[in-house]
Amino acid sequence: TVPQGLKAPSNGVLLGVDTLADGRTRWNWRVKTPNTYAIALNVGPYEEVSGTYKSRFGNSIPMAYWYLPGEKPQAEKLFAEFAPTLDFFESMIGPYPFGDEKLGVVETPHKGMEHQTINAYGNAYAKAPEGFDWLFQHEFAHEWFGNQLTAANWDDYWLHEGYGTYMQPLYGEWREGRARYAAMMQTQRALITNRRPVTQQRVATEEEVYEADKGGAGLDIYYKGSWMLHTLRGLIGDTAFFAVTRRAVYGRPDPKPGNFRPRFSSAAEYQALVRQVTGKDYGWFFDVYLRQAALPDLVERREGGTLSLSWTVPGGGNFPMPVDVQVAGKVHVVPMTGGKGRLPVPAGAHVVIDPDAKILRRSVAIEETQAWTAQSKRPTP
Incomplete structure (x- = not known):
C-alpha cells in the first residue's frame, strides 16, 4: 500500500491495483517460484513503458520498464534493448524462465540487482563502445544464471556471476562478431587478480565470497569465472559448451516453456555435466581454475x-x-x-x-601492470 501518486512495481504478475478511501493504492502481486534473495518492492513516482515480445518458442512475454519522470527519451531507448537482448538469450541459452510472468526492470538509486522479473537498474543510461547497456544485460542474464539456476551454496556463486559476466562479450559477439567479443574479453582479463581461489570448498556466507577482505575471491567470481567459461568453450567446442549450459540452467537438454522449473546446482554438478556431455573427465581443468588461486x-x-x-x-x-x-x-x-x-x-x-x-593463463605483463597501477595510486611520501 503506497501514498497517492506513487507506484509499486514488484516481482511476478500484477493482479490489480486497489484504490483505498484515503487515496492510497494497494498493489497486488503474485510470484509463483520466488528466489528468496531476489524479492523486491520498489515505490516511487514511476512512469512506465511496456510492450510484448513474441518469443521464438511461440509464447508471448510482457515487458515493462518503470522509470522516473523526465527521462522518457532515455527510457524508451533502454526499453528498445529489451526485445533483442531477450532474443539473444533465448537463441543462445533457452526459453526465458519467467515468460508467464514478465520481463520487468525498474529504475533504482543503486547500481543494479537481479530481482526476479523486476531487475533493478541504476546505470544512468550510460553509453559504451559495444553499443548496449552492459548493466541491464548483466542483471537480465541473472534471470537464467541466478533465478532459474541458483547455486545451493554461496561458494559456487561463480555460476551466477561468471556466467552473468560472460554474457556481455557473448552478446557482443552475437551482435557484431568475434572482434567485439575479443575486445570485451581482453577488458575483463586485466581485472582478474588471482589472490584467492574462486571456490573455497566449504559452505560460505555471501560476505565470505564477495568481499576480498573477508577471504573471498571478490570480483574474480565475475571476471575469472567469465574467462574460465571462455577457456572451457574453446576447449570443448561450442556444441558441447552450450549443451552443458542448457543442462545446468534447465536440468534437461530440451527446454521449452512449461517443461522446467527453477533449480539448484553446484560446481560439482557442473563438472559432472561437462563429463556427461563430452565423455571426458575435465577434473584437471576445474582443479586449477576453481580450486587454485594462481593461473597455469x-x-x-x-x-x-x-x-x-x-x-x-x-x-x-x-x-x-x-x-x-x-x-x-x-x-x-x-x-x-x-x-x-x-x-x-x-x-x-x-x-x-x-x-x-x-x-586463461598467467600474464607477466598484466601482473606488472596491476602492480604499477597499485603503486601509482599510493600517496607520495
Whole structure:
C-alpha cells in the first residue's frame, strides 16, 4: 500500500491495483517460484513503458520498464534493448524462465540487482563502445544464471556471476562478431587478480565470497569465472559448451516453456555435466581454475628447430591443455599430453603462442601492470 501518486512495481504478475478511501493504492502481486534473495518492492513516482515480445518458442512475454519522470527519451531507448537482448538469450541459452510472468526492470538509486522479473537498474543510461547497456544485460542474464539456476551454496556463486559476466562479450559477439567479443574479453582479463581461489570448498556466507577482505575471491567470481567459461568453450567446442549450459540452467537438454522449473546446482554438478556431455573427465581443468588461486603458466623454450612448451600449475598436477601455436602465419595445435608438447619450427620463423587468446593463463605483463597501477595510486611520501 503506497501514498497517492506513487507506484509499486514488484516481482511476478500484477493482479490489480486497489484504490483505498484515503487515496492510497494497494498493489497486488503474485510470484509463483520466488528466489528468496531476489524479492523486491520498489515505490516511487514511476512512469512506465511496456510492450510484448513474441518469443521464438511461440509464447508471448510482457515487458515493462518503470522509470522516473523526465527521462522518457532515455527510457524508451533502454526499453528498445529489451526485445533483442531477450532474443539473444533465448537463441543462445533457452526459453526465458519467467515468460508467464514478465520481463520487468525498474529504475533504482543503486547500481543494479537481479530481482526476479523486476531487475533493478541504476546505470544512468550510460553509453559504451559495444553499443548496449552492459548493466541491464548483466542483471537480465541473472534471470537464467541466478533465478532459474541458483547455486545451493554461496561458494559456487561463480555460476551466477561468471556466467552473468560472460554474457556481455557473448552478446557482443552475437551482435557484431568475434572482434567485439575479443575486445570485451581482453577488458575483463586485466581485472582478474588471482589472490584467492574462486571456490573455497566449504559452505560460505555471501560476505565470505564477495568481499576480498573477508577471504573471498571478490570480483574474480565475475571476471575469472567469465574467462574460465571462455577457456572451457574453446576447449570443448561450442556444441558441447552450450549443451552443458542448457543442462545446468534447465536440468534437461530440451527446454521449452512449461517443461522446467527453477533449480539448484553446484560446481560439482557442473563438472559432472561437462563429463556427461563430452565423455571426458575435465577434473584437471576445474582443479586449477576453481580450486587454485594462481593461473597455469606456459613455459616456452626454443632450441634449434624445436619449440618446447610445458605447463606449470599450482599443486604440480597434470594440465593437458592444448595450445594453438601460429608459425609463419599458420596455426598448429599442440596437444600437450601430460602437460608438455613440442613443435618443429623453422629457423627464423615468427611464432605466436595462443594467437586468439583462448586460454586463461598467467600474464607477466598484466601482473606488472596491476602492480604499477597499485603503486601509482599510493600517496607520495
